[in-house]
Every structure is written in C-alpha cells, then in structure tokens.
Amino acid sequence: MQPTYMDDAGWDKLISEVAQSFDDLTLKRGFQYYKQKRLHAFKMMTDREIMCIVEGREDYVTAVKLDHLPESRCGCPVSGMCKHMAAVLMQYAEDQERPVHSIANAKALVDRPKIPAKAPAVPGRRGEQLKKLAALIPGATVQQWREYMALILEPLIHTVRNPQYADRGLAAITGAAPKLSPAAGKLFKLHAHLCVLESLIKPGGQPLAAGLSTLSYSVGYYTSIAVSDLQKQILQMMKQSLPLAEAPEEWPRVYDTIAYLRGEMLAEVRDRSREQPYLANCYSLLWNHWITPNLSGPELYAKELVELKQAGEALSTSASRHALLLAESRMHVFLHEDAAAMEKLRTAAEHPGLHPQEVMDFLSPLAGARQWERLTDWLAVTGPLLSSRLYNLQDYAEYWDDAIHYLPEAEPRMWETLSGMLPLSREIYEEQLLAYGKWQEWMDIQLSSGHRPADFRVSDLQPVEKNAPELLLPFYHQAVERFVLEKNRHSYKAAVKLLKRLAKLYKKTKREARWNEFLDGFLDRHSRLRALQEELRKGKLIP
Known part of the structure; x- marks a missing residue:
C-alpha cells in the first residue's frame, strides 16, 4: 500500500513511546541491524502496522504496531521489545524521511529541549x-x-x-x-x-x-x-x-x-x-x-x-x-x-x-538514457554477479520490467537469467511469475518445494484463484493429506479449513461430481480417525 506520512505530532509521540519501550542498548543493536541492511520484505500492512523479515541468527518475522509498541511481536527468542523491532522502526523513519537517529537516540532526545545548530565563536586574530x-x-x-x-x-x-x-x-x-x-x-x-x-x-x-x-x-x-x-x-x-x-x-x-x-x-x-x-x-x-x-x-x-x-x-x-x-x-x-x-x-x-x-x-544510466537493448545485455550480465543473499532484488526486477515494456522480445532472457540465479533469486522469481501470469510455473515451484497454503496469506493466492483456480487443487489436496498425517486436533482443524476451500474451488470450476467423489474416498480412508470426523461434522462437511 502507499505510505501515509506521519505528522509532527504523531512523530513526537512515536519517539516518546520508543524511549519508554526500549532500553538504550537494544536501540544501539537495532541501529547496527538497520545499518547492516538486515531488513527484507518491509511492508506497511496498514497505516499503523509494519511487517518485516529481519535477519538475525535466523530470519525473524517482525510485526510492529506504531500505535501501541508493546503489542508488537517478533519471532526471535527475546520476550519483549527487541533489536529487530528497533531496526524496523528505523527503516520506517527512513521511509518517512525522518531522521533515523531520532529513533536510535530516543532516550536521550525525550524531554531534551531542541537547540539550533550554531556556528562556533571565532575570536581574535x-x-x-x-x-x-x-x-x-x-x-x-x-x-x-x-x-x-x-x-x-x-x-x-x-x-x-x-x-x-x-x-x-x-x-x-x-x-x-x-x-x-x-x-x-x-x-x-x-x-x-x-x-x-x-x-x-x-x-x-x-x-x-x-x-x-x-x-x-x-x-x-x-x-x-x-x-x-x-x-x-x-x-x-x-x-x-x-x-x-x-x-x-x-x-x-x-x-x-x-x-x-x-x-x-x-x-x-x-x-x-x-x-x-x-x-x-x-x-x-x-x-x-x-x-x-x-x-x-x-x-x-x-x-x-x-x-x-x-x-x-x-x-x-x-x-x-x-x-x-x-x-x-x-x-x-x-x-x-x-x-x-x-x-x-x-x-x-x-x-x-x-x-x-x-x-x-551500472543499470541506472542505461535505463535513464532509454537504451533498452544495452540494458537487457547488462541485466543478463549483472544478475549472476549479485551474489549476496542479503541484497533485495526488487530494483533489479523493476529494471527488467522497464526493459521488457519497451522491448517485449527480451522477456525470455529475463526468465533464463532469473532461473540461473536460483536460489538467490527465488523470491523475486516467484513474484515475477505471478506478475507475468505464469500460474503453472509458479504452482510447480510451490509443490516441488513442499510449501503449504498456510505459508501464504489469502491475498497472495487470490491472483491464481482468479485466473487459474484449477491449479490450486493439487496444492490444497497435498496440504490436506499432510495435516491429516500429523494426527492431532489442531492439524485436523486446519485440514477441514482447507477442505472447505477445496469445495468452493471445485464448485467454481464446475466439478462438483469430482468433489463428491474425492470426499467419499477421503472419508472412507480416514473413517477410523474420530477426532477428524468430529471436525468434519463441525465444519458441516458431513452430517
């Protein structure tokens, strides 16, 4: 979503809450993470909530609530406010075109009067x-x-x-x-x-x-x-x-x-x-x-x-x-x-x-000069050189989009280059597959990688459901069987939730007969799992 800029009153309030919620050492460590560019997939979920992946010993999903910082959460082992949250706030400050050091120095800034910069006195000779x-x-x-x-x-x-x-x-x-x-x-x-x-x-x-x-x-x-x-x-x-x-x-x-x-x-x-x-x-x-x-x-x-x-x-x-x-x-x-x-x-x-x-x-001057053939050549050369897994390839993909817009015949070179950059390019490769309507290829990657529907938000799957709903059928079927194999109440509930989505997809694709056939076989295979049967009844999939 488009960023909504925080006014001065909101910014001052945020600085005050940062000072109250974080200790100085955590802010310092957060500043190091921000400076080291450990933040990926930074996204404003709403005007007041941020989601981001912060690289630490592992990749931690961090959610920051600007209106109430103590309600923020992070997947790291630290209970309470952590350096990953502090780093996210500093990235937010940069996006808002506010001074990052105001977040990093929040404890020192609170209640301190602002003193305008003055030139030093110049005495004598x-x-x-x-x-x-x-x-x-x-x-x-x-x-x-x-x-x-x-x-x-x-x-x-x-x-x-x-x-x-x-x-x-x-x-x-x-x-x-x-x-x-x-x-x-x-x-x-x-x-x-x-x-x-x-x-x-x-x-x-x-x-x-x-x-x-x-x-x-x-x-x-x-x-x-x-x-x-x-x-x-x-x-x-x-x-x-x-x-x-x-x-x-x-x-x-x-x-x-x-x-x-x-x-x-x-x-x-x-x-x-x-x-x-x-x-x-x-x-x-x-x-x-x-x-x-x-x-x-x-x-x-x-x-x-x-x-x-x-x-x-x-x-x-x-x-x-x-x-x-x-x-x-x-x-x-x-x-x-x-x-x-x-x-x-x-x-x-x-x-x-x-x-x-x-x-x-090397790419910016070529794009600025609208030299699309040269830009395509340079994109093919520079892609494999982007060897750092910490680098966000979004800008690189946008250069490809620009080149293909004016030079459509360059599209095969993009797929060849991005596939050759795997696994580094995986995230952006998948995004490009969706953007260019390569639904089958995108789904093949998810199935071969063992991903589950739960790994995605509903909005992430909506383009596929709208344009090629039949491709989601094996994806959901595979996930249902995995949930059942876990044999616990929580997994059974997740399986039933997916089954209900499957039912809608079969109806949308006008394959109700196949759905009924599948459901009969599914019930027969798992008839001894009483907890699963109970969840199926709660979900109104069986009488």
Whole structure:
C-alpha cells in the first residue's frame, strides 16, 4: 500500500513511546541491524502496522504496531521489545524521511529541549583571518576551500563526534561562506559535507576504522549515526543536477573534485561488509548525475581512463584494485565499450569486497538514457554477479520490467537469467511469475518445494484463484493429506479449513461430481480417525 506520512505530532509521540519501550542498548543493536541492511520484505500492512523479515541468527518475522509498541511481536527468542523491532522502526523513519537517529537516540532526545545548530565563536586574530579567507572563496580552488573548511572546524576538534557536532560544523562552514553561483554553491556544499565527514572518520588525519562499513564498531555509536546522516545528505545532494551549462567557469573545480574522489575511492578499504563503500558511491554519483549530463563528447571519459591507469600503477592492495576495476568499467560504459566494461566488472566480482549495489549502479544510466537493448545485455550480465543473499532484488526486477515494456522480445532472457540465479533469486522469481501470469510455473515451484497454503496469506493466492483456480487443487489436496498425517486436533482443524476451500474451488470450476467423489474416498480412508470426523461434522462437511 502507499505510505501515509506521519505528522509532527504523531512523530513526537512515536519517539516518546520508543524511549519508554526500549532500553538504550537494544536501540544501539537495532541501529547496527538497520545499518547492516538486515531488513527484507518491509511492508506497511496498514497505516499503523509494519511487517518485516529481519535477519538475525535466523530470519525473524517482525510485526510492529506504531500505535501501541508493546503489542508488537517478533519471532526471535527475546520476550519483549527487541533489536529487530528497533531496526524496523528505523527503516520506517527512513521511509518517512525522518531522521533515523531520532529513533536510535530516543532516550536521550525525550524531554531534551531542541537547540539550533550554531556556528562556533571565532575570536581574535583567527576571526580576522577567516574573514579574509571567506572573501577569497569565490575565486579559490577546491584545495583552498578545503583548507578554509579545516580551519573553520578547528574549534570543534575536542568536542564529541556526534550528529550535533556535524550540524555545528556544517552550519559554521556554510554560514560563513559568501554568496556563490548555483553551480559553485553546490560544489562548495558538497565539499563542506565531505570535509565534516573526514573530520568524523579521520580526526587525527588517519582513519579510525578499516572502512566506513565498520565505523559503528570502531568510532562509537553516536559518531556512526552522524556519519550515516551525512551520507544520506550527500547522496540526496548529488542526485540533483549541477548547472554547469550556465557556469562553464566551474569546470576546473569539477576536475579537482573528480581527482579528490578518485584518490579517496582508491584508498577506501573494502571487505565483506554489508554496506557499499561510500566514497566509491560518491565517485559514481558524481559521474552519473553531475558530469555526464553536462558532456557532449567522450573526451573526458577517455582522459579519466588514463588517470585511472596511472593511479592504478601505485596501488598495493587488492581492495583498491576492486575500486579501480569498477571505475574503469564505468568509463568504458560511458564510451559504449560494453565488452571491455563487462570484462572488468566480472574480474572485480571474482573476489570478496564487491557490494551488490555497485553492480546495480551500472543499470541506472542505461535505463535513464532509454537504451533498452544495452540494458537487457547488462541485466543478463549483472544478475549472476549479485551474489549476496542479503541484497533485495526488487530494483533489479523493476529494471527488467522497464526493459521488457519497451522491448517485449527480451522477456525470455529475463526468465533464463532469473532461473540461473536460483536460489538467490527465488523470491523475486516467484513474484515475477505471478506478475507475468505464469500460474503453472509458479504452482510447480510451490509443490516441488513442499510449501503449504498456510505459508501464504489469502491475498497472495487470490491472483491464481482468479485466473487459474484449477491449479490450486493439487496444492490444497497435498496440504490436506499432510495435516491429516500429523494426527492431532489442531492439524485436523486446519485440514477441514482447507477442505472447505477445496469445495468452493471445485464448485467454481464446475466439478462438483469430482468433489463428491474425492470426499467419499477421503472419508472412507480416514473413517477410523474420530477426532477428524468430529471436525468434519463441525465444519458441516458431513452430517
């Protein structure tokens, strides 16, 4: 269903209830699960109830009631409010475009007055120095900008690295800057965010953690929240276009930004973590959203390939080699050299450290450019590379839908690719079978997998019942016999419930005679099961 956005009063009430219902340690653990992207099949059942599968030692079905949190439930062993519920609430906050750290820090936020971010005081000669530097910003280089920003942040060096620190740092940098053109202003704002991010993860000039993916364990809980918030702000900012057509004089700063992110991307540590290497993502966004829309020829892509090759000669770690291969592959895509791009991407995927979203990032520019044949080729190549079972393939399936809508002959390639990705693709494969009306194939999977009707909601089976009701007959028959074999009162009740649904299906398909024949045989086979006979009478299936 379409999300209904919570108003400010409802949001404040939710924060208060979170603070009352959860202890701080549970919220911290929930934040780790949220950051590690352990939530799958997140769905609003109603405006006030959420269902989600949260990956822990097992996959736990978690239901959260926003109106009354203590009534929420989870399949995990914990009695009461658990980290899985907290993670679901944080995902809800993200979907509502509310600050996730408000949930994570609920206990600290309740009853605490909101203090607006203020720029730190700038006393004495340092203040005069900053005023002079600020006046030079319109004509300064990116490197000079960054030196100015570092000076602005100096008074905050010994303060706690938390979301308030980040807010104060950004307010200090942007508040002191003079008015800039739209393009320069966006570039300045990007580097301001990146500078504050660096001060969080490299307070002494060296990273505190192996990489952004492990920040929450190495630099502290509140610093991790601050980093997460900055990441989202930067990503949203870079998804908006950069108006270089009206300001061609900003290209030197764009080149400096490319060089900066290239270096940071290649130095970024990669591991088997659940999170996408962040600076590599910034590099991708820079090209996709800020540079490519402003180019009319291939020269800059070719030049970047040369720069990457030169930078690659100095690399010493295999992790950096991943980033290099991905960046080179992206430039080959921009140059329409798909064979070379695919080869480099496959090579990068041979070793741990490649995040599934980095693979998916190759699809967006092709879909945006409506290059459906190329998109189909890339979907067939990238599907098998999405090797993480934690990755949600919904976006991948939607790209297939777009391609097939404009290129119907590509549908067989989708089925071939999705079937080749099993068992990883099972959930999305089954959803696509239903969406494309492949009722028989969908039912064959359920029967061969031993699934029962009880594994599905009635609404899940409605499309099959409406379009191919006869296919449900063996499904229900199989489940009835299994329930009877369990030989207990509860299973007999479940069997009778299914038998009544069978009766309706036989009537709907105008096979009442076959239903009567089956029921007579069923009663004869199980005539000695008195408890079953009693349940059949209660269900009015026999007199």
